[in-house]
Amino acid sequence: MKYISTRGACPAVDFESALLAGLAPDGGLYMPETWPQLSVDDARRIGRLPYAEAAAEILSLFAAESFTKEELSAMAADAYGTFTDERVAPLVKLGPEDWMLELFHGPTLAFKDFAMQILGRLFDAALERSDRRLTIIAATSGDTGSAAIEALKSCSRVNVVVLHPEGRVSAVQQRMMTSVTAPNVMNIAVKGSFDDCQAIVKTLFADDGFVRDVRLSGVNSINWARLAAQTVYYFTAWAQLADGDEAVNFVVPTGNFGDVFAGYAAKRMGLPIARLGVAANANDILHRAIAHGDYTPASVKPTASPSMDIQVASNFERLLFEAKNRDAEVLRNAMEAFATNKGMKIDDQTLEAIRKDFISDAVSMEETLAEIARHYKETGALIDPHTAVGRAAAIRLRETGRLTGKIVTLSTAHPAKFPEAVEKATGETPALPDFYADLFDRPEKMERAPADPEAVKSLVAKAFAN
């Protein structure tokens, strides 16, 4: 399997190169040259395997030229062995046609661990083979950073730099990042928004000299390997609840469009998925795009679901590429016009293609807190605000007849990662798991920088230049 750039201006590469590069050199995102195809029977067989085995099977469809099945099996067993629930991604029934897929049983209590735990191991194996080192840089709205740090802190060949918007991540998220004091880990609090952090990362990647000096690479959800790993739980969930070849819906709390795009990839591989519901918070650019064709960033509004406080959703480019029939030239022009005009009107033909697979809704802060309270009253269980955005959207999409049949809502974080919102909605304080009981007593390590690429560059170069 080769990987091509959505912008079409650089050569196709293998899985390992796409893994190590993150962003393609022409500024595009890597995509598999073709979608691996599974029959429904294969999808069911794989989906019913123990989670780590299912992951190894699916990853080998994408990575067979770079890693053997045995290597992938060993890495997946290690990666998903860090999860505290042996089912890894348990499915909880909420009603006759409603389920919740719990994706928060990993070491940093959010779904990012699914991708990051395997990514760390893939990186180590690849770098070991070629005797290289890398500096990974990531912008985070909270969960990617902690997941990356946790997965990479013990990698001997990787430095990790994580930029987060100062004061805009939850106290638990911040502590999970800054309490890791390993010498290869650098946290930078940036005075600005997540989009500012993401823009700084893009600027750094565009600086060839800097990329060479620190051997820069990325683990944001632009990295194809992450999306490949995230397709797995769509298979395992579907296999547990579908009757025969029945197509089911998934509703996904969405920020950077990575998680829901993994669902789209699963569908393209042959998994019977009816619709993918994009659930946005008050930062509703993706809802405006899908419902009205208006892909125009507004300013970022801080909400109770900070990991979705994003306006420019990097992975949306992957969907546009597909919806425009993989015409890289058309896409490149569209993305250049988007950058110049600071927005994009999606044409009817592209929109029609998108709506075959996607439907969307946006959920306000009040509705999010109301859903946490409603869910608690009805089930006695606490859910985190991101999950609540998903559930509120799923309920409304069903009530208004826009989704019918079985719906699985992805539960993307543990409620204790966002205790402030949960407390406000229910009066209850969700408890952190025992292994984080002393989180607020651990020493912190963190740098501060203005929203200026040069300031970040000099911090990173000072610590990690060769």
Ligand SMILES: *Cc1c(COP(=O)(O)O)cnc(C)c1O
């Ligand atoms: C990252 C994140 C999301 C959004 O996922 P995307 O892949 O960026 O769309 C939703 N919920 C939580 C808890 C997250 O950490």
